[in-house]
Amino acid sequence: xxxxxxxxxxxxxxxxxxxxxxxxxxxxxxxxxxxxxxxxxxxxxxxxxxxxxxxxxxxxxxxxxxxxxxxxxxxxxxxxxxxxxxxxxxxxxxxxxxxxxxxxxxxxxxxxxxxxxxxxxxxxxxxxxxxxxxxxxxxxxxxxxxxxxxxxxxxxxxxxxxxxxxxxxxxxxxxxxxxxxxxxxxxxxxxxxxxxxxxxxxxxxxxxxxxxxxxxxxxxxxxxxxxxxxxxxxxxxxxxxxxxxxxxxxxxxxxxxxxxxxxxxxxxxxxxxxxxxxxxxxxxxxxxxxxxxxxxxxxxxxxxxxxxxxxxxxxxxxxxxxxxxxxxxxxxxxxxxxxxxxxxxxxxxxxxxxxxxxxxxxxxxxxxxxxxxxxxxxxxxxxxxxxxxxx
Numbered sequence: 001x002x003x004x005x006x007x008x009x010x011x012x013x014x015x016x017x018x019x020x021x022x023x024x025x026x027x028x029x030x031x032x033x034x035x036x037x038x039x040x041x042x043x044x045x046x047x048x049x050x051x052x053x054x055x056x057x058x059x060x061x062x063x064x065x066x067x068x069x070x071x072x073x074x075x076x077x078x079x080x081x082x083x084x085x086x087x088x089x090x091x092x093x094x095x096x097x098x099x100x101x102x103x104x105x106x107x108x109x110x111x112x113x114x115x116x117x118x119x120x121x122x123x124x125x126x127x128x129x130x131x132x133x134x135x136x137x138x139x140x141x142x143x144x145x146x147x148x149x150x151x152x153x154x155x156x157x158x159x160x161x162x163x164x165x166x167x168x169x170x171x172x173x174x175x176x177x178x179x180x181x182x183x184x185x186x187x188x189x190x191x192x193x194x195x196x197x198x199x200x201x202x203x204x205x206x207x208x209x210x211x212x213x214x215x216x217x218x219x220x221x222x223x224x225x226x227x228x229x230x231x232x233x234x235x236x237x238x239x240x241x242x243x244x245x246x247x248x249x250x251x252x253x254x255x256x257x258x259x260x261x262x263x264x265x266x267x268x269x270x271x272x273x274x275x276x277x278x279x280x281x282x283x284x285x286x287x288x289x290x291x292x293x294x295x296x297x298x299x300x301x302x303x304x305x306x307x308x309x310x311x312x313x314x315x316x317x318x319x320x321x322x323x324x325x326x327x328x329x330x331x332x333x334x335x336x337x338x339x340x341x342x343x344x345x346x347x348x349x350x351x352x353x354x355x356x357x358x359x360x361x362x363x364x365x366x367x368x369x370x371x372x373x374x375x376x377x378x379x380x381x382x383x384x385x386x387x388x389x390x391x
Contacts, residue, residue, distance in 0.1 A: 010059070011070025017050040018074045022081035030082035030209075034361045037208040039164050043085040048120030052089065056096045061110065062117035068242065068309070072249040072302045079253020083365035084209025086253060088122075088161050090246035091210075094239060095123040095169050098185065098227070101238045108224040112167075112187065121166040121189075126217055129171075130155040130199075134377070137235070138180040142173035143226065151220045152186060160212040162195055170217065171231050183231035188219035206364030237315055241305050241324045243373075248298050248331035251369050254362050255335045258342035259291050261357050265346045280345045287341040294334045301327045318385045325378045332369035339366045 007015065026043040033040045047053050056071060057063020066074075071093055078086035096116060103109035115121055127136040141154040152172050159168065167189040174182045199214030227234060262284055269278035304323065308315035339362050343350045349357040 007070055007073055008065070008067055010064050011055075011066045011073065014050075014052060014055050014064050014066065014070065015073055015077060018047075018052060018077045021046045021050060021052070022078055022085075026078065026082035026085045030085070031361065033082065033084055033209040034364075037202050037204070037211070039161060039211050040082060040085045040088070040209045041164075043082060044088060044122065044164075047085075047089060048122070051117075051120075053092060053120040053122060054096075054117035056093050056100060057113050057117040058100065058104070061113040063113065064117075068245060068305055069302055071242075072245055072298065075246045075249035076253040076256070076298075079250035080257040081253075082209070083250065083254055083362065084207055086250035087207055087210050087247075090243075090250055091125070091160055092123050093246055094242050095125055095167075097242045098169060098234050098238050099187070102227050102229045102234055106224070106228065109187070109227075119166075122161070122164065123167040123169065124159055124162050124165040126154060126156040126159050126162070126168050126170040128157045128214075130157045130214070132180075134374075136171065137183070137232070139171055139173045139183050140180070142176045142178060143184065143186060144176065145223070148222050149220065150186070150223055150225070151218070152188075154217045155214075156217045157199060157214040158212050159195070159215055159217070160210045162213065162215055163198075163211060166190060168193065168217070168219075169227075170219065174230075181232070185227040185231050185234060186219070186221070187225045187227070188217075188221055192221055193217070193219045205367060206361070207368045236321065237312070240321070241308070241315070244324045244328040244331075245298070245302055245305060247369070247372070248301070248327050251331050251335035251366065252294055252298050254366055255291055255294060255338040258339040258359055258362050259287055261350065261359065262287060262342040262345040265349070265357060283341065283345050287338055287345065290334065290338050290341070294331065294338065297327065297330055297334075318389045322382050322385055322389070325382050328373070329375055329378055329382075332372075332375060335369050336363070336366040339363050 021043060025046045029042050051064060054063040055066040059065035075086055075090050078089055099109055129140055131140050132138045141152055144151045170186045170188055171183050172186060174184050195215035195217055197216040202211050202213050266278055266280050266284045308320060314320055343359045343363060346357045349355045350359040353360055
């Protein structure tokens with residue numbers, strides 16, 4: 001696998017499509033998606049039609065063959081326009097990456113990758129479960145076997161955009177006798193998938209279009225729908241780094257959008273009084289510096305993950321896990337700080353809804369960043385690793 005450090009030709013084409021979707025479709029509907037906490041049908045359908053949902057599927061299956069570098073840039077672009085649409089795109093690509101990295105060469109999953117590319121199948125994950133206290137490395141539900149047939153039932157406390165998906169990757173114990181941490185991932189899809197007894201409503205502060213409610217999940221299938229690698233390996237090698245990179249990238253897009261508005265306000269003030277430095281200009285200089293640091297952080301971690309895909313020993317190291325965890329910790333605090341500072345620069349025009357400088361939605365979306373896989377949980381994980389990591 002070659003090292004990729006810059007956007008590929010295919011990635012550049014899809015980035016252009018993402019820009020068009022963001023400007024023409026996602027942005028015009030973003031406020032309505034937010035106000036009504038509704039799924040962003042328009043932007044997701046446009047991503048499906050434009051081939052974005054198959055972006056990470058290898059070219060031999062008809063996909064875009066994008067790299068992680070490409071995905072990062074696309075997430076950032078979508079994040080500028082609608083945080084919910086960008087988050088759904090990111091979460092979908094995380095699941096695709098798990099299949100790409102673990103399942104190529106298996107007929108069932110090769111066919112699935114081709115379908116994702118050709119039909120734009122939307123995939124979610126069901127890793128959380130009622131009764132485990134947010135610990136995704138533990139499962140109560142288990143895969144049940146009847147010869148080659150399987151079934152599972154899970155009280156999934158959160159399935160982001162679950163009511164709108166075609167497929168779900170579900171974590172479960174390997175079998176009813178397995179330990180809680182002996183987990184596998186099972187691919188399930190409609191019509192052999194039902195989601196009943198919705199848990200609560202999705203009326204949140206931000207990321208309202210992700211519609212992340214819980215369900216009682218029941219699915220049937222065959223043994224070839226179980227990913228061949230244990231969940232622990234898939235999580236460490238693919239799910240964790242791709243999650244932190246794509247999330248940080250879309251948060252970067254939210255931050256860039258906010259700073260763009262702050263710059264416009266300061267430049268307008270400067271034009272009104274030529275030769276006089278607006279009082280907010282110094283604050284703008286500070287926030288632009290924060291944004292540059294944020295960009296550099298994301299770019300460095302994308303580069304290092306590309307290296308890890310070439311040399312798996314890098315990705316298997318505790319130091320790499322700590323680095324990816326730190327990306328999430330830093331990016332999730334940076335995005336809120338930058339959007340908040342931009343709102344302060346713009347003043348009441350950003351505080352009010354319905355103006356060209358409004359930043360209420362972006363501020364609320366940014367606040368979700370530290371809560372999605374709570375930063376305290378990640379800090380505890382890093383602290384545990386640092387206690388045993390040698391210099």
